[in-house]
Amino acid sequence: xxxxxxxxxxxxxxxxxxxxxxxxxxxxxxxxxxxxxxxxxxxxxxxxxxxxxxxxxxxxxxxxxxxxxxxxxxxxxxxxxxxxxxxxxxxxxxxxxxxxxxxxxxxxxxxxxxxxxxxxxxxxxxxxxxxxxxxxxxxxxxxxxxxxxxxxxxxxxxxxxxxxxxxxxxxxxxxxxxxxxxxxxxxxxxxxxxxxxxxxxxxxxxxxxxxxxxxxxxxxxxxxxxxxxxxxxxxxxxxxxxxxxxxxxxxxxxxxxxxxx
Amino acid sequence: xxxxxxxxxxxxxxxxxxxxxxxxxxxxxxxxxxxxxxxxxxxxxxxxxxxxxxxxxxxxxxxxxxxxxxxxxxxxxxxxxxxxxxxxxxxxxxxxxxxxxxxxxxxxxxxxxxxxxxxxxxxxxxxxxxxxxxxxxxxxxxxxxxxxxxxxxxxxxxxxxxxxxxxxxxxxxxxxxxxxxxxxxxxxxxxxxxxxxxxxxxxxxxxxxxxxxxxxxxxxxxxxxxxxxxxxxxxxxxxxxxxxxxxxxxxxxxxxxxxxx
Numbered sequence: 001x002x003x004x005x006x007x008x009x010x011x012x013x014x015x016x017x018x019x020x021x022x023x024x025x026x027x028x029x030x031x032x033x034x035x036x037x038x039x040x041x042x043x044x045x046x047x048x049x050x051x052x053x054x055x056x057x058x059x060x061x062x063x064x065x066x067x068x069x070x071x072x073x074x075x076x077x078x079x080x081x082x083x084x085x086x087x088x089x090x091x092x093x094x095x096x097x098x099x100x101x102x103x104x105x106x107x108x109x110x111x112x113x114x115x116x117x118x119x120x121x122x123x124x125x126x127x128x129x130x131x132x133x134x135x136x137x138x139x140x141x142x143x144x145x146x147x148x149x150x151x152x153x154x155x156x157x158x159x160x161x162x163x164x165x166x167x168x169x170x171x172x173x174x175x176x177x178x179x180x181x182x183x184x185x186x187x188x189x190x191x192x193x194x195x196x197x198x199x200x201x202x203x204x205x206x207x208x209x210x211x212x213x214x215x216x217x218x219x220x221x222x223x224x225x226x227x228x229x230x231x232x233x234x235x236x237x238x239x240x241x242x243x244x245x246x247x248x249x250x251x252x253x254x255x256x257x258x259x260x261x
Numbered sequence: 262x263x264x265x266x267x268x269x270x271x272x273x274x275x276x277x278x279x280x281x282x283x284x285x286x287x288x289x290x291x292x293x294x295x296x297x298x299x300x301x302x303x304x305x306x307x308x309x310x311x312x313x314x315x316x317x318x319x320x321x322x323x324x325x326x327x328x329x330x331x332x333x334x335x336x337x338x339x340x341x342x343x344x345x346x347x348x349x350x351x352x353x354x355x356x357x358x359x360x361x362x363x364x365x366x367x368x369x370x371x372x373x374x375x376x377x378x379x380x381x382x383x384x385x386x387x388x389x390x391x392x393x394x395x396x397x398x399x400x401x402x403x404x405x406x407x408x409x410x411x412x413x414x415x416x417x418x419x420x421x422x423x424x425x426x427x428x429x430x431x432x433x434x435x436x437x438x439x440x441x442x443x444x445x446x447x448x449x450x451x452x453x454x455x456x457x458x459x460x461x462x463x464x465x466x467x468x469x470x471x472x473x474x475x476x477x478x479x480x481x482x483x484x485x486x487x488x489x490x491x492x493x494x495x496x497x498x499x500x501x502x503x504x505x506x507x508x509x510x511x512x513x514x515x516x517x518x519x520x521x522x
Contacts, residue, residue, distance in 0.1 A: 005287050005313045022291070026266050030389065031295060032288040052266045101393050101403075104412075109402035109511060116514045123517055126394035128291065132362050133387035141370035142362075143416075149425040151365075152437060154411035155404075164410040168436045175432025176413060250370060253377045256384055 006031060009123065011039035016084050016094040016115055018108050020101040020127015021045075023134045025213035026052045032125045033097075037061070040095035042087050044080070048099025048239055050214070061095075077107060081114035088120045099239070101127045105155045105182050129153075130241060131180045134212025138219045139255035140247055142178065147246050152176035156184030156191050156242075163187045163194075173198035178245030185240050189228035195244065196224055205248035210236040217257070221248065267292060270384065272300035277345050277355040277376055279369050281362040281388015282306075284395045286474035287313045293386045294358075298322070301356035303348050305341070309360020309500055311475070322356075338368060342375035349381045360500070362390045366416045366443050390414075391502055392441045395473025399480045400516035401508055403439065408507050413437035417445030417452050417503075424448045424455075434459035439506035446501050450489035456505065457485055466509035471497040478518070482509065 008031075011017065019036050022028035029037075037043065037057045045054060047067030054063055066080045075083075087094045102108030102124060115122045131153050135142055142151050152172055158164040172179060173195045184191060196202050202225035210218045216237070222230040224244060231240070269292075272278065280297050283289035290298075298304065298318045306315060308328030315324055327341045336344075348355045363369030363385060376383045392414050396403055403412050413433055419425040433440060434456045445452060457463050463486035471479045477498070483491040485505060492501070 005316045008288065027269065027293040027296075028291050028387065030283070030289050030291055034292060035288075055266045101397070103397050103402040103404065104393060105404050107406060109405040109508075109515065112402070112515050112517070113511070121517075121521065123521065124397045126289065126389050126397040128387050128389060129393055132365060132390055132393075136362070136364050136385045136387040141364040141373070143364065143366050143414075144370040145368060145420055149419065149428050150413055150415040150433060152411055152413040153404075158410065159406055166438075167410050171432050171436025172411060173436075175429045175434075175436045177427075247370075250374070254370065254373050256373070256382075260382065260384065 008032065008035045011036060011093040012121070013091045013093055014088050015121045015123070016088050016096055017123045017125060018096045018098070018102045018112060019125040021049045021053050021097050021099055022128040023100060023130040023213045024050055024211065026056060028128045028133055028213060029053065029056070030125060030127065033127065036095050036125060039093060041092040043095045043097055044084060044087070045097040046099060049097050077110055081111050084111060085114060085118040085120055101129045104129045104131065104153065130212050130239065131182065134209055134241060135180070135243060137213045137217060137257060138207060138209045139251040139257065140207055140243055141250055141254065142180070142247065144247050144250060148177035150176055151178040151180065153180050153182065155182045156187045163190055169194040170198040173200050178243065178247050181242040181244070184242045185231055185236070185238065188231055188242065192224050192227050200224055200244070204244060205246065207243045207248045207251065208236060208240055209243065210238065210240040221251065269293065269296045272297060272354040273382070274352045274354055275349050276382045276384070277349050277357055278384045278386060279357045279359070279363045279373060280386040282310045282314050282358050282360055283389040284361060284391040284398070284474040285311055285472065287317060289389045289394055289474060290314065290317070291386060291388065294388065297356050297386060300354055302353040304356045304358050305345060306358040307360060310358050338371055342372050345372060346375060346379040346381055362388045365390045365392065365414065391473050391500065392443065395470055395502060396441070396504060398474045398478060398518060399468060399470045400512040400518065401468055401504055402511055402515065403441070403508065405508050405511060409438035411437055412439040412441065414441050414443065416443045417448045424451050430455040431459040434461050439504065439508050442503040442505070445503045446492055446497070446499065449492055449503065453485050453488050461485055461505070465505060466507065468504045468509045468512065469497060469501055470504065471499065471501040482512065
C-alpha cells in the first residue's frame with residue numbers, strides 16, 4: 001500500500017538535498033527526510049540538529065558538522081556553501097540538514113543560490129518549523145478564531161548579531177497580533193521595549209519556549225514587560241523562541257503535553 | 262537503530278490526535294503522522310487531505326469526511342468538534358487529520374478546546390504548513406538574507422467569508438516585507454488594492470501557488486496590480502496561496518522542481 005502511494009526520489013550522486021530536520025523530536029522528520037538520511041553519503045548538519053536525528057543516517061554515511069560550537073569560531077556561510085559544492089563535485093550524495101525548515105531563517109536560500117551558480121542539481125525538502133511545531137508542542141496555537149487572522153515570524157538577530165535594523169517593529173507591533181520571534185534571547189529586553197513603545201501592552205502575554213519538542217522542553221509564561229528578566233532568571237537552554245500575543249493564554253487549556261505527563 | 266531513537270506513542274482508545282497532513286505530497290507527512298494513520302480506528306479528514314495520504318491509513322480504519330464539498334453545505338465547526346467527542350466516547354482512536362498544520366488557520370485550537378471541555382485526552386502532531394513547504398516546492402524561500410527578516414502569514418478569508426476586518430492591512434503592508442496570504446483567491450483584488458493603497462508598489466512581485474507539492478502544482482508569477490486578473494485568467498485550481506514580496510524574484514534561480522523536470 002505504502003509503495004503504491006509514496007515514491008521516494010532517487011538521491012543521485014553529485015547532487016545536494018537541502019532538508020529540514022524539524023524542531024528536534026525525530027518523530028517530526030518527514031518521510032522524505034528519513035529516506036534522505038538513509039540514502040546520503042555525507043550529512044552536513046548544523047548545531048540545531050540533534051543526535052537522535054543523526055542516529056537515523058545510514059551506517060556508512062559521513063556526518064560532518066557545520067555549525068557554531070561554544071567558544072570556537074563558526075564556519076562562514078560562504079565556506080559551508082563551498083563545501084557543499086566540493087562534496088557534490090566529488091560525486092557524493094550530499095544531505096544538507098538544517099534544524100527546522102531550511103527556508104525559515106535557515107539561510108537555505110543562500111546555499112541554494114550557491115549550488116545553482118555552481119551548476120549542482122539540488123532539491124529542497126521542507127521541515128517542521130519550530131515556529132509552528134514547537135509552539136504546538138508547547139500548547140499554543142499559532143492562530144485562533146476571533147483572536148488573530150495574522151501571525152508574523154521575525155528574527156531577533158541579524159547576520160551581524162544585532163537587532164535587525166530593517167525590521168519595522170512599530171508597524172509589526174501594530175499589524176501583527178501574534179509575533180513569533182526567533183533567535184531572540186540576546187536582544188529580548190530591547191525588542192520587548194520597542195514593542196511596548198510601539199503600543200503593545202506591557203502585560204501582554206508572552207511565552208518563551210526552549211528546546212521545543214525535546215524531552216527537556218521548557219515553557220515560561222510571562223508578560224512583555226517581564227520577559228527578558230524572566231528568561232535570565234530561568235536560565236533557559238537554547239534554542240528558544242518567544243511568542244507574543246493573546247494566543248498564549250490558550251495554553252492554560254491546551255497544554256496537552258502537561259496533561260498527558 | 263530506528264527503534265532506539267524513535268518512540269511512537271501508543272494511540273490510546275478514547276483519545277483524539279489532531280494531526281497535520283502537510284501540503285499534499287504524502288512524502289511530507291511526518292513519521293508520527295504516518296504512525297497515527299496506521300493506529301487510528303477512525304480518520305476524520307477535511308477537504309484538503311488527498312487520497313494519497315488517506316491510502317496510508319490502516320486497512321480497518323474508517324475514513325470519515327468532514328469538509329466542504331461542492332454544492333453541499335459544509336459541516337459546522339461545532340458539529341465536527343461534537344463528532345470528535347462522540348467518537349472518542351465510543352472508545353475509538355480518533356485521528357483528526359487536517360491539511361497543512363492544524364494550528365495554522367486550521368481551527369485546530371477550537372477543536373482542541375472542545376476536547377478539553379469534554380475531558381477527552383488529546384495530542385497535537387504538527388504538519389508542514391503549505392505556507393512554508395508549499396513555497397519551498399515552488400522555489401521560493403520564505404526568508405532570505407538582506408531581503409527580509411520578517412514574514413507574515415495572513416488569511417484572506419474570515420469565518421464569515423469576508424476579507425477579515427480585524428487585519429490591519431496598512432500596518433502589515435508597512436511592517437512585513439513578505440506576506441503569505443492563505444485562502445485568498447476570492448478576495449485577491451480587494452486585498453491587492455488595499456496593499457497598494459498602503460504603499461506597496463503596484464509592480465511588486467507576487468507568486469500564486471496552486472496545489473503546492475502535488476503533481477499538478479501550478480505557479481504563476483505576476484505583480485500586485487495584476488495578480489487578481491492573472492489568477493482569473495489562469496483558472497487556478499484550489500487550494501492556492503499568494504506570496505507578496507521580493508523573495509519571489511529568487512524563484513528565477515531556485516525553481517528546483519522545474520530544473521529537475
